[in-house]
Amino acid sequence: MRRCVPVVEEAAERTKLWWGAALVMAAWGGTRGKRAALAGLTAMAVSETLSNAVAKPLWGRRRPPKELIPHDDVEDRPDSSSFPSGHTAAACGFTGAVAVVWPAAGTVCALPAAVVAVQRxxxxxxxxxxxxxxxxxxxxxxxxxxxxxxxxxxVIS
Structure with missing residues (x-):
């Protein structure tokens, strides 16, 4: 776990992992891949908006104290509110929406989404x-x- 954490953390920053997955699906998945990518990116955008622009400002929760972390790699943590995890919201939103449109691709996305959650x-x-x-x-x-x-x-009708 200690070896894969930096890789997962870097891939999850600024949702690079999910943009990359969407690009692969759209490029090689045909119409279904394009629909899955669009659904995933849309749900990810909604998730990020709800978590980072709506929920985080409502709760000013501090990050866990360094004493609770069983290793020394805790110096580079965000200053924003701890609650909720925006990375996890984006990962679950993207993965869930992809799974609805293309279950096999959603299954592939589920493992990195789970790793992102554990890594946080x-x-x-x-x-x-x-x-x-x-x-x-x-x-x-x-x-x-x-x-x-x-x-x-x-509403329109």
């Missing part, structure tokens, strides 16, 4: 409850993205 706690950036809240926001974003076209259709 392991790195000392978040408490487990921050990660759980991020996952819930990601799931809610998938639901919203799936329902949005029907809701807009009703």
């Amino acid at each position: 706690v392991h790195s000392g950036a978040h408490y487990p409850s921050d990660v759980a809240a991020g996952a819930a926001i990601g799931a809610a974003s998938v639901w919203a993205v799936r329902r949005l076209p029907a809701l807009l259709h009703r």
Whole structure:
């Protein structure tokens, strides 16, 4: 775990991992891949907005104290609120939306999404409850993205 943490942390920064996955799906997945990529990116955007622009400002939770982290790699942590985990929200939102459109691709995305969630706690950036809240926001974003076209259709009609 200690060896893969820096790799996962770097890939998850600024959602590079999910943009890369969307690019691969769109380039080689045909129409289904393009739909899955669009759904994933849309849910990721909703997740990030809800977690970073809505929820984080409401809760000023401090990051876990260094004394609780069982290793010394805790110097490079964000200054923003710990609650909820935006990385986890983005990972779960992207993965869940992709899985709805293309289950096989969603299954492939599930492993790195889980590693991102575990890494956020392991790195000392978040408490487990921050990660759980991020996952819930990601799931809610998938639901919203799936329902949005029907809701807009009703409003416009």
